[in-house]
Amino acid sequence: xxxxxxxxxxxxxxxxxxxxxxxxxxxxxxxxxxxxxxxxxxxxxxxxxxxxxxxxxxxxxxxxxxxxxxxxxxxxxxxxxxxxxxxxxxxxxxxxxxxxxxxxxxxxxxxxxxxxxxxxxxxxxxxxxxxxxxxxxxxxxxxxxxxxxxxxxxxxxxxxxxxxxxxxxxxxxxxxxxxxxxxxxxxxxxxxxxxxxxxxxxxxxxxxxx
Numbered sequence: 001x002x003x004x005x006x007x008x009x010x011x012x013x014x015x016x017x018x019x020x021x022x023x024x025x026x027x028x029x030x031x032x033x034x035x036x037x038x039x040x041x042x043x044x045x046x047x048x049x050x051x052x053x054x055x056x057x058x059x060x061x062x063x064x065x066x067x068x069x070x071x072x073x074x075x076x077x078x079x080x081x082x083x084x085x086x087x088x089x090x091x092x093x094x095x096x097x098x099x100x101x102x103x104x105x106x107x108x109x110x111x112x113x114x115x116x117x118x119x120x121x122x123x124x125x126x127x128x129x130x131x132x133x134x135x136x137x138x139x140x141x142x143x144x145x146x147x148x149x150x151x152x153x154x155x156x157x158x159x160x161x162x163x164x165x166x167x168x169x170x171x172x173x174x175x176x177x178x179x180x181x182x183x184x185x186x187x188x189x190x191x192x193x194x195x196x197x198x199x200x201x202x203x204x205x206x207x208x209x210x
Contacts, residue, residue: 010033010035010036010058011028011033011034011058011059011061012036012044012058012060013025013035013036013037014037014041014044014060014061014066014071014074015037015066015092016066017063018039020063021037025037027119028123031127033126033127040066040067040068041062041066041068041069041070041074042068045069045077048081048083050083051082051083051084052082052083053082053083054084054086054087055137056137057086057130057131057133058086058133059087059088059089059090059132059133060087060089060090061090061092062074062089062091063091063092064092064097064100064101064104064112065097075089075091075104086133086136087133090110090111090122090125091111092115093112093114093115094114094115098112101114110125110129111125111129113125149194149196150207153191153194153195156177156187157187157194159177160173160177160184160187161195163176164188164191165203165207167200170184170185170188
């Protein structure tokens with residue numbers, strides 16, 4: 001599967017055991033979930049480096065212990081890849097690796113499943129991970145839309161916006177920018193209209209993530 005095709009909302013399986021990869025692929029198909037399998041962390045890494053920013057929900061089933069690059073090493077590298085910024089990771093671990101898997105969850109991994117795992121429990125968590133990925137992508141799209149609206153403001157409108165968000169009344173905004181109060185009122189109305197807010201409080205809420 002090429003890098004672009006692998007982005008279409010599927011579950012990425014990274015495990016050095018071909019039997020495990022095949023079994024997981026079959027299991028996911030029983031829930032109508034697409035999957036893409038990789039025999040090593042290096043194989044996944046090489047492919048994922050070519051991915052653009054994600055547009056579809058996806059998650060990663062990652063074996064913790066593999067020859068060469070371990071699953072934990074791959075997990076630690078993922079933040080550097082733009083194509084993996086909304087990719088929840090579920091570790092697959094043997095009994096001896098449970099402590100490491102728990103530590104990985106504390107560092108932000110979505111979950112871990114100990115081998116041998118319950119088929120239904122694993123796929124349930126996969127579906128939850130895909131939902132989480134979809135939520136992350138939706139939040140990012142919302143933030144991007146907000147940023148686009150802010151970028152569409154003129155330089156003066158952005159200056160007025162920042163002072164209003166800081167809590168300054170129109171008179172002090174006018175003094176800060178050396179313009180009339182009436183001009184501030186006009187810019188304020190334009191800012192509220194372009195950003196789709198009704199009050200200074202709404203404006204502060206909109207800007208809190210920036």
